[in-house]
Amino acid sequence: MFEPSTLKDIAKALGLSTSTVSRALRDTHEISPETKKIVLEYAEKINYRPNPIALSLKERRSKSIGVIVSEVANHYFSQAINGIESIAYSRGYHVIITQTHESYEREKANIQHLASRSVDGLLVSLSAETSDTSYLQSLHKRGLPMVFFDRVADDIETHKIIANNEKGAFEATEYLIKKGCKRIAHLTSSAHLSISIERLEGYKQALEKYGLPFNQDYVKYCPHGGMFYEETETAVKELMALEEKPDAIFIAGDRLSIGCLVVLKNLKINIPEDINVTGFSNSDVLDLFNPPLTSVRQPAFEMGQIATEKLIKLIESKYPVYEFEKEVLETSLQVRDDL
Amino acid sequence: MFEPSTLKDIAKALGLSTSTVSRALRDTHEISPETKKIVLEYAEKINYRPNPIALSLKERRSKSIGVIVSEVANHYFSQAINGIESIAYSRGYHVIITQTHESYEREKANIQHLASRSVDGLLVSLSAETSDTSYLQSLHKRGLPMVFFDRVADDIETHKIIANNEKGAFEATEYLIKKGCKRIAHLTSSAHLSISIERLEGYKQALEKYGLPFNQDYVKYCPHGGMFYEETETAVKELMALEEKPDAIFIAGDRLSIGCLVVLKNLKINIPEDINVTGFSNSDVLDLFNPPLTSVRQPAFEMGQIATEKLIKLIESKYPVYEFEKEVLETSLQVRDDL
């Protein structure tokens, strides 16, 4: 079943050699116009398509890039993926998407699977659980091109595309402060993630600017990025059990933001009466939420595009690249006040 | 850069032939235990991994399956993809996801790209725009295994996994009727999609059972599945411009349901005062919406799993398969009343 035609088939049918057929199809100058015409017409007729696997073997590249994200069911990542695809397909590259579900083990397995399947490069956003990136290091040292986006590994020298997390976090916290909140908690993903560190920093800076004290008890981490309901629930409960209950929460991630709203609803904690909330999210439908959630939005699509462009440039570079850039894109605060 | 080691490298280093090395690694009985040990240890040391591309060329299969959905940023599809991955990876298959964004052209391009990249099989959910499936037909005739899920092509003989759309639609409509609605509109995707036809049928049956008249003006199609805001907006506006305004809308899809809520909000049409709404959706956070949306939920994860199992069975079958099944899974009505 399903036996695609090969060069050899054409050669046999036309009484030519495979090399002639190959050259005719690739439009080399050393094939006579008549032969070319015959070959092209026959190839068209039997709908010949070169076998990409054979090509990959010969060219030692697969024209495909691997993408590692925590999950596609995340507004930020699904938008970033659209950006990635838009560039990749226009440049003739395949996109293979894998999900870590915030698990280090799955991340490692997926990436090694991709690398051994000969993807030409990797677009990586680390999982929440990942703190050890040595396996990535070794792939990188062996010359596999990779570009990080969103959640980057600081100890690997390559291109990185991130949002201005500090400023985004600053603005979100400032927004809460200007609404009159005094005790602002911070719910975030795992502590070693680059985005967690940067967003925490922005949060701290806003507190400092407005003369509010920083209280470590107000910072709650979710090592699994809120993949389990219980994780988020515990964090919220701990916050609400504090002697000095927070009057606001700034949330550092897309999944976490929505997860936190669910928890608050289930715990019958009302927004904004009992507590104010704002967070990072790229969801388009936050307006529909009750109450609407003011959010920090990242330029996900553009981040995906830029990361892919840089990756393809790395892949197609004739010489090893040693100059790497960290591109920082601005976020935007989407104010949704329940007036 | 990045030159993985090959059988030849090992053979040369150890003074053996590639065939011996190959056999030693595959643990054939005809290699002496000592040789095996030496080869295995050396392979381990240099971290040898067989080149999957060379293997694909030889075995004439790639151990990868292609998935075609409208978009991953859709709760139904992202859950289905998780189901697909869970089975595929456990069976050693790669998953390549492509998005059509409801466009026929992109669907065709993606599928032909996948087929020419030698995926071993296809998991297909048709785009809203697709009515001509002849290009799929021809691939199928040439022997490429494929399984449809959710949005199926009736004229292609293969396995199909769908939800009980008729019953789901019936229950949703019935729910609206029991709430007292008399003029129930139906907002749906493009008319030729299998799910549209089945859901319309369930809607009609509910109307009939409860003695309500069927009015064609109350049925609005979105040929692009609501990919553009304007498309949904126009449909809703047309409904609300009718002489006998509907007092409820039953919506036939995930994206459409959420899109419709956004439109209603922007048009300042209030739920449930001005109109009642219910629809198909697999979103986990509908509870957070204002007002909450009662929805029909499909067993997306299971559908993905079953489709993948059947596809792999097709792929690995030694003989051509002519007996195909249509598996129908039950939906569940998630009642969310704003009491």
Next chain:
DNA sequence: TAAATCTATGCAATCGTTCCCGGCTAGCTT
């Protein structure tokens, strides 16, 4: 003791494609 069997290994073809190299036949130059 010679033949048969067995063990351990190497050779070479194969998958589909590209490309280097070399050969042949014109036609052109001197």
Next chain:
DNA sequence: AAGCTAGCCGGGAACGATTGCATAGATTTA
């Protein structure tokens, strides 16, 4: 007329892995 070049084409190696067959030496058997 002999040599040269250009145009056109085929042969075969290579990419990395598997595998049927051949073959070497060692061992067993009649």
